[in-house]
Amino acid sequence: MIVILIISVGWGLDRLLSHSVTEQNNPDTIGIKTGFLYIGALLLQHERDIETSWNAEQTAIQTSLGFPVALFQISDFFGDKRIINALKSGEITTLATEENSTIYYQKLQNTHFIIALGPINKSTTTESTDRLLIWVYYLLVAIVLYIWLWPLSRDLRELRKTAIDFGAENFAARVKINKSSSITPVATAFNSMAQRIQDLITSHQDLTHAVSHELKTPLSRFKFSLEIVNNSDDKEQNKKYLQAMKQDVCELDELIDEMLSYAKLGTHNLKLNLQRIDPEQWLKAIIESYSQEDIKISLEMMSLNSEQEKYITIDKHLMSRAVNNLIRNGLRYAHQHLKISFNKDDNKIYLSIEDDGIGIPEQFREQIFQPFARLDTSRDRQSGGYGLGLAITQKIVQQHGGKVVVDKSTLGGASFKLSWLDIDIRENIK
Ligand code: ADP
Secondary structure, eight states: OHHHHHHHHHHHHHHHHHHHIIIIIOHHHHHHHHHHHHHHHHHHHSSSOHHHHHHHHHHHHHHHHSSOEEEEEGGGOOSOHHHHHHHHTTOOEEEEOTTSEEEEEEEOTTSSEEEEEEEEEOOHHHHHHHHHHHHHHHHHHHHHHHHHHHHHHHHHHHHHHHHHHHHTTOTTOOOOOOTTSTTHHHHHHHHHHHHHHHHHHHHHHHHHHHHHHHHHHHHHHHHHHHHHHHHOOOHHHHHHHHHHHHHHHHHHHHHHHHHHHHHHHTOTTOOOOEEEEOHHHHHHHHHHTTTTSSSEEEEEEOOOOSHHHHOEEEEHHHHHHHHHHHHHHHHHHOSSEEEEEEEEOSSEEEEEEEESSOOOOGGGTTGGGSTTOOSOTTSOGGGSOOSOHHHHHHHHHHHTTOEEEEEEOTTSSEEEEEEEEOHHHHHHHO
């Protein structure tokens, strides 16, 4: 399109320019004008009548100009009205002959005579050279454009191919183009979008597998117990299996509750039930509920000076759930000590829950926040949950606009660090 456009604009311009050049500034036209002036001066210098002068001078004029000349009465001149009018007003008029030559006419001033110069052959050689030059020029433009556009069109084709590939469920397809390409930003955006979609699909598949596995285990135990109870008359044994079945149903119920909570927390427009609370009172009450535990839980509060600073705005119910998940995990792994620290600066709230247990190896520190992720798979189910606790905690903190990370604690075990922007301040920023 660009090539066609440039060529047509160039061609149009060329036509326009060459037209005006021929009419006004062309050396040929200047020569013709001089020829007419010369003949006029010669014919009018004697007081003789024009025809006598013409007969006397024609051969000399013809010889000095180098092309045929003729004299007509204007009344002898047949032609288009417009041409005759143009002649009458003194303009130079041309007529093309069949042999690609031109005859020029002009009326002799204050007389009824018309002088004709020609036929004069057009200088075809310069014209064809010009035409050739023009074509070379456009060809060069076209080549430059092609060299410039070809990589772009090749990269766009690659992008299109990858998009089609990706659409056909090849989620590993990525755009591979040179970094210097002009569509690199588009390709990078496409690739990062493709990566995110692939991650989402993978995590969705993992989740589906995990859910089906988690649901299937108690269900198959249940089916097994049911089969035994059905085929046995041993009352004592049946009682034992019925008890196991009851436990499986409870487990399923609990799992479904956890899964629903997790799904609900993942929604974008979850409405938080925000409350302004005193963090010290809140955390002390939570710790109090674990007073029966063997492990000692200590609380380290940063000293908050003013009354204003003392309060934080959170969804108390949800944030308590997040903290309880971390405390329960900590209690499960701690040897003797669990420490909760609260800190607050100008606009951020920091809460950490650390223990002196086995900790979490560095390579698993991101993975454990995935739903159904458990590091100690061999562990007895009764001692742990479904691997949803940390995923739920992360979602709650994210709903508060914050994040949770895990690190090594100075106590020796894991240190879960929650941080989020104080909601009051967030409202002001908005
Ligand atoms: P679960 O309810 O099965 O414990 P979580 O999501 O709470 O699931 O935890 C996921 C995994 O992270 C646990 O199975 C455990 O391996 C590891 N983990 C969590 N908290 C701790 C901790 N304080 N110390 C060591 N490992 C932990």
